[in-house]
Amino acid sequence: MKQTVTKVVALVLAMVLVFSFVACSGNDEKTEANTETTETTAAGTIKVGVLAPLTGAVAEYGNAVNNGVVMYVEELNANGGINGKQIELVTYDEEGDAVKAVTGYGALVDQGVVAIIGDVTTGPTVAVVVESQADGTPMITASATAASVTCEIGADGAVTRVYENMFRSCFIDPFQGEKMAAFAVEELGAKTAAVMVNTGLDYSTGCADSFKAQAAAIGLEIVAEESYSADAVDFQGQLTNIAAKNPDVLFIPDYYSVVALMAPQAAAAGLKTTLLGSDGWDTVLDVVTDPALIDGAYYCSGYSTSDTREEVQTFVKNYEAKYGATPNMFAAQAYDAAMIMAAALEKAEASGAAAGSDEYKAAIIAALDATDMDCVTGHVTYDEYNNPQKSAAIINIKDGAANYWGNY
Amino acid sequence: MLFLSQCINGLQLGSIYALVALGYSMVYGIIRLLNFAHGDVIMIGAYIALLTIGAGVNPALAVVLTILGCVFISVLIERVAYRPLRSAPRISLLITAIGISLLLQNLAQLLFSANTRPYPGAAIIPTKALRLGALSLSLSTIVTILVSVGAMTALHLLIQKTRIGKAMRAVSEDTGAAQLMGIDINKVISVTFAIGAALAGMGSVLFCCRYPIVNPNIGSMLGLKAFVAAVLGGIGSIPGAVVGGFAIGFAEVLVTALGFSAWTDAVVFVILIVVLLFKPAGLLGRGVAEKV
Numbered sequence A: 001m002k003q004t005v006t007k008v009v010a011l012v013l014a015m016v017l018v019f020s021f022v023a024c025s026g027n028d029e030k031t032e033a034n035t036e037t038t039e040t041t042a043a044g045t046i047k048v049g050v051l052a053p054l055t056g057a058v059a060e061y062g063n064a065v066n067n068g069v070v071m072y073v074e075e076l077n078a079n080g081g082i083n084g085k086q087i088e089l090v091t092y093d094e095e096g097d098a099v100k101a102v103t104g105y106g107a108l109v110d111q112g113v114v115a116i117i118g119d120v121t122t123g124p125t126v127a128v129v130v131e132s133q134a135d136g137t138p139m140i141t142a143s144a145t146a147a148s149v150t151c152e153i154g155a156d157g158a159v160t161r162v163y164e165n166m167f168r169s170c171f172i173d174p175f176q177g178e179k180m181a182a183f184a185v186e187e188l189g190a191k192t193a194a195v196m197v198n199t200g201l202d203y204s205t206g207c208a209d210s211f212k213a214q215a216a217a218i219g220l221e222i223v224a225e226e227s228y229s230a231d232a233v234d235f236q237g238q239l240t241n242i243a244a245k246n247p248d249v250l251f252i253p254d255y256y257s258v259v260a261l262m263a264p265q266a267a268a269a270g271l272k273t274t275l276l277g278s279d280g281w282d283t284v285l286d287v288v289t290d291p292a293l294i295d296g297a298y299y300c301s302g303y304s305t306s307d308t309r310e311e312v313q314t315f316v317k318n319y320e321a322k323y324g325a326t327p328n329m330f331a332a333q334a335y336d337a338a339m340i341m342a343a344a345l346e347k348a349e350a351s352g353a354a355a356g357s358d359e360y361k362a363a364i365i366a367a368l369d370a371t372d373m374d375c376v377t378g379h380v381t382y383d384e385y386n387n388p389q390k391s392a393a394i395i396n397i398k399d400g401a402a403n404y405w406g407n408y
Numbered sequence B: 001m002l003f004l005s006q007c008i009n010g011l012q013l014g015s016i017y018a019l020v021a022l023g024y025s026m027v028y029g030i031i032r033l034l035n036f037a038h039g040d041v042i043m044i045g046a047y048i049a050l051l052t053i054g055a056g057v058n059p060a061l062a063v064v065l066t067i068l069g070c071v072f073i074s075v076l077i078e079r080v081a082y083r084p085l086r087s088a089p090r091i092s093l094l095i096t097a098i099g100i101s102l103l104l105q106n107l108a109q110l111l112f113s114a115n116t117r118p119y120p121g122a123a124i125i126p127t128k129a130l131r132l133g134a135l136s137l138s139l140s141t142i143v144t145i146l147v148s149v150g151a152m153t154a155l156h157l158l159i160q161k162t163r164i165g166k167a168m169r170a171v172s173e174d175t176g177a178a179q180l181m182g183i184d185i186n187k188v189i190s191v192t193f194a195i196g197a198a199l200a201g202m203g204s205v206l207f208c209c210r211y212p213i214v215n216p217n218i219g220s221m222l223g224l225k226a227f228v229a230a231v232l233g234g235i236g237s238i239p240g241a242v243v244g245g246f247a248i249g250f251a252e253v254l255v256t257a258l259g260f261s262a263w264t265d266a267v268v269f270v271i272l273i274v275v276l277l278f279k280p281a282g283l284l285g286r287g288v289a290e291k292v
Helices: A002-042 A059-078 A098-110 A122-132 A173-186 A202-218 A236-245 A256-268 A310-323 A329-351 A358-369 B002-031 B038-054 B059-085 B090-112 B139-161 B163-173 B175-180 B185-210 B218-233 B238-257 B261-278
Strands: A045-052 A086-093 A115-118 A139-141 A151-153 A159-162 A166-168 A192-198 A221-228 A249-252 A274-277 A298-301 A372-375 A378-381 A393-398 A401-407 B129-132 B135-138
Touching (some): A045 A059, A045 A098, A045 A329, A059 A086, A059 A115, A059 A310, A059 A329, A086 A098, A115 A329, A122 A202, A139 A329, A173 A202, A173 A274, A192 A202, A192 A236, A202 A221, A221 A236, A221 B261, A236 A256, A236 B238, A236 B261, A249 A256, A256 B135, A310 A329, A329 A358, B002 B038, B002 B135, B002 B139, B002 B163, B002 B218, B002 B238, B038 B059, B038 B090, B038 B185, B038 B218, B059 B090, B059 B185, B090 B218, B129 B139, B139 B185, B139 B238, B163 B175, B163 B185, B218 B238, B218 B261, B238 B261
Parallel strands (some): A045 A086, A045 A115, A115 A139, A139 A166, A192 A221, A192 A249, A274 A298
Antiparallel strands (some): A298 A393, A372 A378, A393 A401, B129 B135
């Protein structure tokens, strides 16, 4: 017994030692970073943070966002930057983890960024927004679609408080659920619907709730509602239940990898229904084993490469030239987020306030509120909850390709 | 008919859990180690199949390579990480196993990136569905059930009827006495890891044909569920792992079929807690008095 105690004590001491090493090295880095900040600020640059998951399970989104932001900033800097000042991006990889995202927010603020573009997915973004209320650093997310990203939502679903410093360039979950329910009834003539919800994902429950609310309002009967947890791979039981009800449409608000898992199981369960998806379905065709499994599905997206507007075509051409790949919705929304933020920074710079001061932050936020510009993903103005007002592109999967159906 | 479909779903899910649980139970039976890296060996197996088939290797050969790759990795892990700790306290082994699990996950992320990729399952088992009236049965379900039952029977025969099986049982019963009787302990343990890993390799192919995406995290939840199955059946007991695997598979599908799909994972882990509280030796495990 005594020996065990000694061992435990030794172990604890060893851990303390290790942690103190980690903490020390962390401090060193911080001091270095701070010195670097003072030097570069003197040289006349504007530091903007990018908070995104560049590795981890949702890295595909983070990298697309980062590419879009980097591309806009490089274009802006090449054209002389903001009033002669270059924008310097400080990137932090939060690995798709809410705790690391909050740490990353602190690290970026410590390094003297005046605004942040990020975060990417809903969970970490909400965590960061709450953290940011202390200092009010202006932020814009390219892709976090939950209603609770820009305002605090009470238990009854009503907005209790708007996060003044938080904006976004994408549309919101309730918007997607409402659009898809209305689309199912008006364009597909659906009478009955089923919903599959990922209970471990705010994004999924947000879309599903608004889909159900809209369905009730317009007389679309929900015949089955099934759910699964975030790590689930087997949906056979749920899909068998849904197949027995034979609904006209099945709404699956989740990311592409889950859709890729679900598609063959839906076929095996004998499910024959039109699948509806949310914007997380973007790039689903890269992961699904057989495109025929999701043939005829519809999902909404922030933009489509088939859109003929000049902004879209120029963006797609430049992106392909730079990265050698077709830009997805996340890259487009990130490009827009950077564009909206840069326009606001320009106004804040013109106000003459000192970079990073409260007046400077207030000037950025006032400029963001007044945004009224043509972006790649549509014309953007903001409502009182800092959400952009724009239409959704509907994408139809047909013969192994994602076709632009039109704006809805 | 709905009930019958759900039973087949349970059988299919259960057979994969049973196959993976066997790997846990065998290793635990021999060296009292919860090999938490087992689920990640399955993930490595998925990448081997993905890369070999992607490189144009014949799918049948790719399956063989997957199984051999899993065996190689597992035996290597045993040799490098577990054997030096043979006389160390069991907690050190457990922590090492968790460390190996994290190492494999992060290594895979470094080598293959975190992006989800499609698994070429259709090249191994064609995606066909058999229709028996209103009942639809996919080919992968049939193959999974058949292969699992076959592998379990072979394993049972190996342990009960062969010399190496007898040696395994002897080492499991009393390592010290087995050594005194002239059994090469290290060889027996290596063989145990190899067999467990071969089952993991088969599990990897069957699992991924059924759930055709690959990313560095696919092994962790599967590993946890199979671990619960092994504990439920009585960890260390071979028939226990099979019974536990099917029980967990059926429990999950039953909860879903009754309309409580949000509760499936909760029910699985509540089963673990209840078993640990009231019957720590599991359904078919032998209660052994702890040496204090």
